[in-house]
Amino acid sequence: MTTDLKxxxxxxxxxxxAAAFNxxxxxxxAEDAVxxxxxxxxxSETEFESEEHLKAWLFRVTxxxxxxxxxxxxxxNRTSYEEYxxxxxxxxxxxRSLMDAVLRLPxxxxxxxxxxxxxxxxxxxxxxxxxxxxxxxxxxxxxSRKILKAKLEGWENE
Numbered sequence: 001m002t003t004d005l006k007x008x009x010x011x012x013x014x015x016x017x018a019a020a021f022n023x024x025x026x027x028x029x030a031e032d033a034v035x036x037x038x039x040x041x042x043x044s045e046t047e048f049e050s051e052e053h054l055k056a057w058l059f060r061v062t063x064x065x066x067x068x069x070x071x072x073x074x075x076x077n078r079t080s081y082e083e084y085x086x087x088x089x090x091x092x093x094x095x096r097s098l099m100d101a102v103l104r105l106p107x108x109x110x111x112x113x114x115x116x117x118x119x120x121x122x123x124x125x126x127x128x129x130x131x132x133x134x135x136x137x138x139x140x141x142x143x144s145r146k147i148l149k150a151k152l153e154g155w156e157n158e
Contacts, residue, residue: 005042012055015119016062022114023066025103033069037062059119060129063111070107101151109144112137 013034020033040061041054048054085103090096102113115121115129123141127134 005038008041008054008058009038012058016058018118019059019111019114020062020066022103022110023063023107024069029069030066033062033066036065040065056125056129059115060131063129067107097152101148104151105144105147109140109147112140113144113148116141 016034016037017030020030021027024030024033037058041058046057048057085096085100088096088099090099102110105113111130112126115126116123121129123134123137126132127137130137
C-alpha cells in the first residue's frame with residue numbers, strides 16, 4: 001500500500017490533532033505530536049496491510065509522541081489549560097462543560113474516551129493502538145463514564 005502524505009494529512013490531520021490535544025492539553029504540543037507522527041510515517045519503511053492498519057499505526061505513534069511531550073521538562077513547567085479554555089467560543093454552555101469535564105479526566109481515561117467517542121474506534125482497536133488489554137480499555141471507559149456522569153449531573157443542577 002502506498003502512502004500519500006498530503007492525502008493522509010488532509011484525511012487524518014484534525015483527528016490526530018484532537019487525540020494529541022486530549023493528552024497534551026496544549027495547542028503547540030498537540031501540533032508537534034502530529035508533526036512527529038507524520039515525520040515518522042514519512043521515514044517509515046513499514047508496509048501497511050490496509051488503510052485501517054496505517055490509521056491505527058499513525059494514531060499509536062502520535063499518541064506516544066504526545067505522551068512523551070507531557071513528560072518533558074518544558075511541559076511540566078507550563079501553566080494549565082484554563083487560559084486556552086477561556087479563549088475558546090462555545091455555541092452552548094453545555095459544550096464547554098462537556099469539554100471541560102473530558103479534559104479534566106485523568107490522561108488514561110481522556111485518550112480512551114477520545115478514541116472511542118470522537119474517533120469511533122472499537123475497544124479492541126483502542127487496545128491495539130494504546131498497547132493495552134481490551135479489558136483495560138473497557139474498564140477505563142466504564143470508569144470515565146461514571147466520572148463524567150457525576151460531574152455533568154452536578155453542572156446540570158446548578
